Amino acid sequence: MAEQAHAPAESLALREQFNTPEQQKESSTFGMWVFLITEVMFFGGMFLAYTVYRNTYPVVFAMASTSLTAWIGALNTGVLLCSSFTMVMAVRAAQLGRRIALIWFLVLTLFLGLVFLGVKAYEWNQKFVEHHIPGAHFYFEGAAEQGPAQLFFSLYFAMTGLHALHMVVGAGILSWLLYHAVRGRFTAEYMTPVDIAGLYWHFVDIIWIFLFPLLYLIDRHMR
Amino acid sequence: MNTAAIETQENYLNAGYGLKSWLLTKDHKRIAILYLITITIFFFIGGIFASLIRIELLTPQGNLVSSETYNKLFTMHGIAMIFFFLIPSIPATLGNFFLPMMIGARDLAFPRINLLSWYLLVIGGAFAIFAMLAGGVDTGWTFYTPYSTTYSNSWVIATALGIFVSGFSSILTGLNFIVTVHRMRAPGMTWFRLPLFVWANYATAVIQVLGTPVVAVTLVLVFCERVFHIGIFDPNLGGDPVLFQHMFWFYSHPAVYIMVLPAMGVISEIISVFSRKPIFGYHVVAFSSMAIAVIGFLVWGHHLFVSTQSVYAGLVFSFLSYFVAIPSAVKVFNWTATLYKGSISFATPMLYAFGFIGLFTIGGLTGLFVASLGFDVHVTDTYFVVAHFHYVMVGGTIMAFLGGLHYWWPKMTGRMYPENWAKLSAAIIFVGFNLTFFPQFILGYMGMPRRYHVYPDEFQVLHVLSTAGASILAIGYLFPMFYFMWSLRYGEVASANPWGATGLEWTMQSPPPVHNFDEIPVVTHEVYDYSTVVKEGVEVG
Amino acid sequence: MNEHVDSVKTYTAVWLILLALTGITTGVAYIDLGAFSVVIALFIAAVKMLLVALFFMHMRHSTKLTQLAAAGAFLWLFIMMAFTLADVWTRGLVGTQGR
Numbered sequence: 128m129a130e131q132a133h134a135p136a137e138s139l140a141l142r143e144q145f146n147t148p149e150q151q152k153e154s155s156t157f158g159m160w161v162f163l164i165t166e167v168m169f170f171g172g173m174f175l176a177y178t179v180y181r182n183t184y185p186v187v188f189a190m191a192s193t194s195l196t197a198w199i200g201a202l203n204t205g206v207l208l209c210s211s212f213t214m215v216m217a218v219r220a221a222q223l224g225r226r227i228a229l230i231w232f233l234v235l236t237l238f239l240g241l242v243f244l245g246v247k248a249y250e251w252n253q254k255f256v257e258h259h260i261p262g263a264h265f266y267f268e269g270a271a272e273q274g275p276a277q278l279f280f281s282l283y284f285a286m287t288g289l290h291a292l293h294m295v296v297g298a299g300i301l302s303w304l305l306y307h308a309v310r311g312r313f314t315a316e317y318m319t320p321v322d323i324a325g326l327y328w329h330f331v332d333i334i335w336i337f338l339f340p341l342l343y344l345i346d347r348h349m350r
Numbered sequence: 351m352n353t354a355a356i357e358t359q360e361n362y363l364n365a366g367y368g369l370k371s372w373l374l375t376k377d378h379k380r381i382a383i384l385y386l387i388t389i390t391i392f393f394f395i396g397g398i399f400a401s402l403i404r405i406e407l408l409t410p411q412g413n414l415v416s417s418e419t420y421n422k423l424f425t426m427h428g429i430a431m432i433f434f435f436l437i438p439s440i441p442a443t444l445g446n447f448f449l450p451m452m453i454g455a456r457d458l459a460f461p462r463i464n465l466l467s468w469y470l471l472v473i474g475g476a477f478a479i480f481a482m483l484a485g486g487v488d489t490g491w492t493f494y495t496p497y498s499t500t501y502s503n504s505w506v507i508a509t510a511l512g513i514f515v516s517g518f519s520s521i522l523t524g525l526n527f528i529v530t531v532h533r534m535r536a537p538g539m540t541w542f543r544l545p546l547f548v549w550a551n552y553a554t555a556v557i558q559v560l561g562t563p564v565v566a567v568t569l570v571l572v573f574c575e576r577v578f579h580i581g582i583f584d585p586n587l588g589g590d591p592v593l594f595q596h597m598f599w600f601y602s603h604p605a606v607y608i609m610v611l612p613a614m615g616v617i618s619e620i621i622s623v624f625s626r627k628p629i630f631g632y633h634v635v636a637f638s639s640m641a642i643a644v645i646g647f648l649v650w651g652h653h654l655f656v657s658t659q660s661v662y663a664g665l666v667f668s669f670l671s672y673f674v675a676i677p678s679a680v681k682v683f684n685w686t687a688t689l690y691k692g693s694i695s696f697a698t699p700m701l702y703a704f705g706f707i708g709l710f711t712i713g714g715l716t717g718l719f720v721a722s723l724g725f726d727v728h729v730t731d732t733y734f735v736v737a738h739f740h741y742v743m744v745g746g747t748i749m750a751f752l753g754g755l756h757y758w759w760p761k762m763t764g765r766m767y768p769e770n771w772a773k774l775s776a777a778i779i780f781v782g783f784n785l786t787f788f789p790q791f792i793l794g795y796m797g798m799p800r801r802y803h804v805y806p807d808e809f810q811v812l813h814v815l816s817t818a819g820a821s822i823l824a825i826g827y828l829f830p831m832f833y834f835m836w837s838l839r840y841g842e843v844a845s846a847n848p849w850g851a852t853g854l855e856w857t858m859q860s861p862p863p864v865h866n867f868d869e870i871p872v873v874t875h876e877v878y879d880y881s882t883v884v885k886e887g888v889e890v891g
Numbered sequence: 892m893n894e895h896v897d898s899v900k901t902y903t904a905v906w907l908i909l910l911a912l913t914g915i916t917t918g919v920a921y922i923d924l925g926a927f928s929v930v931i932a933l934f935i936a937a938v939k940m941l942l943v944a945l946f947f948m949h950m951r952h953s954t955k956l957t958q959l960a961a962a963g964a965f966l967w968l969f970i971m972m973a974f975t976l977a978d979v980w981t982r983g984l985v986g987t988q989g990r
Binding site: 142153154172184261274281284289 | 455456457458459460461521525526528529532533534559560561562563564566567568570571574578579580581582586587588589590593596597865870
């Protein structure tokens with residue numbers, strides 16, 4: 128039976144606190160969702176700060192926002208959305224027990240994630256060159272008061288930085304998954320790590336889905 | 351008593367020896383013991399700071415320490431006690447130990463994450479201790495900006511990092527408990543057959559998961575402001591210091607319910623056992639835990655009454671703060687009703703429970719005083735508030751913790767503590783506590799500000815009474831440390847169920863075996879069904 | 892999870908819609924809609940989020956508990972924002988200094 132080859136992997140994977148593989152899988156999945164709840168609140172604090180300050184300084188925030196390059200942000204958004212597509216295809220491949228497809232989709236997802244980070248690095252460098260990094264050398268032309276402009280960029284770097292950190296962790300997780308996928312650890316019966324890593328990756332994508340319009344697209348028509 | 355039986359019987363304590371078997375354990379019971387040791391150390395640290403504070407306050411002049419040092423003393427007292435003692439206390443020790451057993455599981459859903467939680471507490475604590483030894487932090491445990499971000503010259507970053515890391519300890523424990531209660535209950539263990547201690551820890555876990563990330567990100571922003579000068583709370587940039595307070599208290603108010611809800615769970619268990627009656631209004635008490643968790647998130651602005659928060663927001667928060675008292679009061683009524691016509695036993699755990707009910711009631715009622723916007727304007731930042739929160743945190747949570755520790759000690763260790771010494775300690779603690787903190791209500795009402803070490807002469811008598819009380823309280827706390835240790839070797843060997851309690855944890859040997867249950871039980875009877883247990887426990891073996 | 896294997900067609904369709912919405916939200920930002928701009932932007936972002944959550948994260952197949960948990964997270968975020976903004980937006984209304 129085909130199951131014979133899979134059985135060792137499955138029984139190795141069943142932890143002793145669980146009674147059945149289904150219980151283990153449901154617990155792991157639910158556990159990841161609970162973790163994502165904490166992430167919503169974690170990022171949420173920064174979104175709150177953003178909301179308060181954009182409300183207080185709408186004009187300066189719009190000006191600062193237009194100094195970001197919208198098409199690059201849009202491109203990066205597209206890159207991440209593509210990576211979400213390849214990620215869910217990876218999960219699907221794992222569900223169907225297709226090892227080669229799983230590996231390729233994981234590679235693609237990882238690649239797209241790294242592209243995103245590369246573009247981000249480029250953008251940050253642009254900000255550095257333009258003296259838009261908060262701190263001693265900050266200067267934003269066009270703003271009568273530098274303070275609120277610096278607030279925008281503080282939030283920009285804090286939020287995209289925190290997001291990028293999550294992407295780096297995600298890249299690490301994908302690498303770990305790749306390693307085990309190549310070793311043949313995942314089967315149609317046991318692909319929980321792929322599943323829950325997918326949940327994490329999609330969540331990080333969702334954060335960016337909100338970051339993009341809020342940071343890049345404030346009152347673009349004013350330009 | 352046959353102590354030899356204890357040594358030969360396989361249990362979680364003798365299942366493996368050596369440091370590695372403890373530091374790499376996945377057993378929730380061992381992890382609970384590791385936590386117990388860690389939080390006791392932090393209780394000591396916090397207690398040392400408290401002692402120095404109280405000694406300084408014996409005289410109206412600030413002659414023991416400088417003002418800068420005094421700022422550090424109360425800051426570090428608060429940080430040690432809140433983040434490294436009270437927040438973990440009951441969930442990470444008694445909760446970790448007993449929640450899986452109470453629901454009929456072999457362990458929590460994620461044992462390795464449980465161990466990671468402990469390491470995170472230890473690492474966070476190490477950062478905090480480093481900060482304390484390197485010179486201390488003086489911002490108040492509340493880290494208000496812009497002092498904490500810009501002007502303080504103390505070890506803010508190290509401390510913030512410590513609290514950040516330990517926050518994840520709390521989050522992961524909460525995550526673990528939520529998944530465990532949802533997914534690992536034994537067959538027949540329906541939600542309404544769960545002991546109320548489980549409900550309490552579940553509600554606590556929900557708070558931990560929803561609230562702690564917010565203080566974590568807030569501390570990240572404080573860190574960024576100090577290190578990278580990315581300032582968002584800086585008024586010089588147009589930033590809003592009150593925004594920091596909103597973000598900080600969004601967690602820190604629910605945090606007090608993290609500290610008190612598990613305590614209430616312990617009290618429910620103790621009251622039931624030592625009245626030999628089911629808790630009156632079980633469903634209501636269970637739902638009240640959830641209500642406290644939810645409503646507790648809606649009231650944080652009552653910490654911002656004098657902060658330039660808008661009056662309208664203040665009104666809303668004040669109004670909602672009255673609501674959160676209702677489920678707490680409901681619990682007190684239900685415990686009292688449980689006692690009525692019960693078969694009351696005055697064992698030590700029950701003494702602590704009585705203490706809790708009285709002291710928590712006083713603390714809770716004074717909470718209503720400060721929830722009133724008009725009244726709070728006068729007593730905020732005075733000793734009235736200090737007395738209020740010590741009544742609920744110490745008179746409440748610590749009493750319940752001690753009660754629970756005594757109640758479950760025979761199960762955890764297989765030994766009974768010495769009852770007479772324990773009763774004496776409970777009495778000393780009760781007297782010491784009230785002598786320490788009741789004068790502080792009067793002091794605060796008369797205008798003594800908190801966080802000051804210099805005060806007008808007319809306040810001295812009350813301060814002296816308070817310090818005298820603190821000395822008695824300290825003695826009261828030291829006794830259990832000694833007799834608990836003593837009992838490990840010389841205490842009477844405990845049976846599986848010395849109290850005649852219901853609950854799955856009492857169906858197994860004391861101390862419990864490594865895997866809790868050889869066979870997962872099928873639960874058929876209701877919770878707190880005393881018709882099924884005998885008062886005198888069965889002999890082990 | 893292991894019961895529901897969605898089709899490649901479904902995933903591809905969702906992916907293309909997401910890309911299209913990204914283009915739309917970028918383009919719409921250049922049109923002057925006043926205060927409505929941010930509403931549109933957030934609405935489109937919310938739709939994208941739901942697509943990712945329901946289809947890519949399989950939330951439409953998941954248990955009620957998971958859906959409740961996800962909804963709860965957003966409810967809590969809303970509470971945090973609403974009450975804080977209730978302070979920020981009503982300051983100065985009374986006319987007293989600092990209130």
